[in-house]
Amino acid sequence: MIEVRNLTKLYNGKAAVNNISFKVEKGEMFVLLGTSGCGKTTTLKMLNRLIEPDEGTILINGENIKSLQVEQLRRKTGYVIQQTGLFPHYTVEENIKVVPEMLGWQANVMEQKVDELMDLLKLPSEMKKQYPDELSGGQRQRVGLARALAADPPLILLDEPFGALDPVTRQHLQDEFVQLENLLSKTMVMVTHDVGEAVKLADRICLMSEGEIVQMGTAKDLLFNPVNDFVKSFFDSQRFFLEMSVIELEDLADVFPKNLQINGTDPLKFISSEIPLLHFLENHAEKDKTQFAVKNSDSHILYSASRAEILEAYYQKFK
Ligand SMILES: Nc1ncnc2c1ncn2[C@@H]1O[C@H](COP(=O)(O)OP(=O)(O)O)[C@@H](O)[C@H]1O
Numbered sequence: 001m002i003e004v005r006n007l008t009k010l011y012n013g014k015a016a017v018n019n020i021s022f023k024v025e026k027g028e029m030f031v032l033l034g035t036s037g038c039g040k041t042t043t044l045k046m047l048n049r050l051i052e053p054d055e056g057t058i059l060i061n062g063e064n065i066k067s068l069q070v071e072q073l074r075r076k077t078g079y080v081i082q083q084t085g086l087f088p089h090y091t092v093e094e095n096i097k098v099v100p101e102m103l104g105w106q107a108n109v110m111e112q113k114v115d116e117l118m119d120l121l122k123l124p125s126e127m128k129k130q131y132p133d134e135l136s137g138g139q140r141q142r143v144g145l146a147r148a149l150a151a152d153p154p155l156i157l158l159d160e161p162f163g164a165l166d167p168v169t170r171q172h173l174q175d176e177f178v179q180l181e182n183l184l185s186k187t188m189v190m191v192t193h194d195v196g197e198a199v200k201l202a203d204r205i206c207l208m209s210e211g212e213i214v215q216m217g218t219a220k221d222l223l224f225n226p227v228n229d230f231v232k233s234f235f236d237s238q239r240f241f242l243e244m245s246v247i248e249l250e251d252l253a254d255v256f257p258k259n260l261q262i263n264g265t266d267p268l269k270f271i272s273s274e275i276p277l278l279h280f281l282e283n284h285a286e287k288d289k290t291q292f293a294v295k296n297s298d299s300h301i302l303y304s305a306s307r308a309e310i311l312e313a314y315y316q317k318f319k
C-alpha cells in the first residue's frame with residue numbers, strides 16, 4: 001500500500017532522514033522505532049505531505065503522492081499525534097466531526113458516526129458537549145483516535161499516540177487498541193520510542209538511528225536476529241520481558257520429545273499453542289502441577305508439560 005523509495009529530508013544541510021526505503025503492506029501495523037531525534041516524525045509527516053522531502057518518492061496504492069492534491073491525500077489519511085491536536089474551542093463532538101464536515105456529510109449521518117465512535121472508544125455520550133480541557137489525558141487521546149477514524153480512512157498515521165499518558169492508562173489504551181475491530185483492516189504507520197509499545201503493537205518494526213534504517217522486521221527478527229550491536233542493545237533493558245511476550249508456546253515444541261508423554265496422576269488441561277509465553281506464565285501459578293497439552297490450530301497436540309517444564313524449555317532454547 002505504501003512504498004517509500006530513497007527518501008531524504010535535509011535541515012540546514014544535515015539529513016534528518018537519510019535515503020530510506022521501505023514498503024508497508026495493506027492492513028499492516030508498521031512501527032517506526034528509535035530514540036528521540038532519529039527522524040521518525042519527519043518520516044511520518046512526509047507520508048501525508050505535512051513535510052515535503054528533498055529527495056525520493058512515496059507511492060500510496062501505486063500513486064505518487066506528489067501528483068495528488070494535498071487535501072485529497074489528507075482526507076484519505078487519519079493522523080493522530082501525542083498532544084492529540086484537538087481544537088480547544090470545539091466540543092468533543094465538533095472535534096470528531098472535523099473531517100466529515102469538510103467532506104460535506106449529512107448532519108444525521110455525522111451524528112450517527114459520532115455516537116458509533118464514542119461507543120467504540122468507550123467515551124460516555126454525555127461527553128459530546130464537553131471541551132478537550134475538561135477531559136483526562138486518556139479521554140483526549142480517545143477523542144483524537146475517534147477523530148482520525150471518523151471518515152474511515154484506509155491509512156492511519158500515529159505519532160507517539162500514547163506517549164503523553166501515565167503508564168497505567170497507556171497500557172490500558174494499548175490493550176484496547178489492539179482489539180479494535182475497525183482498526184484490523186487499516187494500514188497504520190506508528191511512531192514510538194517505546195520498545196515495549198513497538199513489540200506489542202507492530203506487525204513489523206523499522207528501527208531507525210540518525211535518519212537511517214538499521215533493521216526492519218518482526219519483533220522476533222529484531223530480538224533474536226539483530227543485525228548488529230545497536231539493535232541488540234536497543235532491546236536489552238527489557239529483553240527478558242519482550243522475548244517472553246513474542247515467544248508462543250508452539251516455539252518451544254522442538255525442545256520436547258515428539259512422542260507424547262502424559263503423566264497419569266496430574267490434572268491435564270488443553271491449551272492453545274498460539275498463547276504467548278508471558279501470558280501463559282502470568283496466568284498460571286508457579287506451583288501449578290497441571291500438565292498442559294499444547295494444541296495447535298489443527299487440534300494436534302504438540303507436547304505436554306507442566307508450567308515449570310515450559311519455563312525450563314525457554315531457558316534451554318533461548319538462553
Ligand atoms: N523544522 C525543523 N528544523 C530543523 N531541524 C529539524 C526540524 N524538524 C526536525 N529537525 C531535526 O531533524 C531531526 C529528526 O527530527 P524528528 O523527525 O522530529 O525526530 P524524532 O521524531 O525521531 O524524535 C532532529 O535532529 C531534529 O532536531
Ligand SMILES: [Mg+2]
Nearest residue numbers: 040041042191
Ligand atoms: Mg517525533
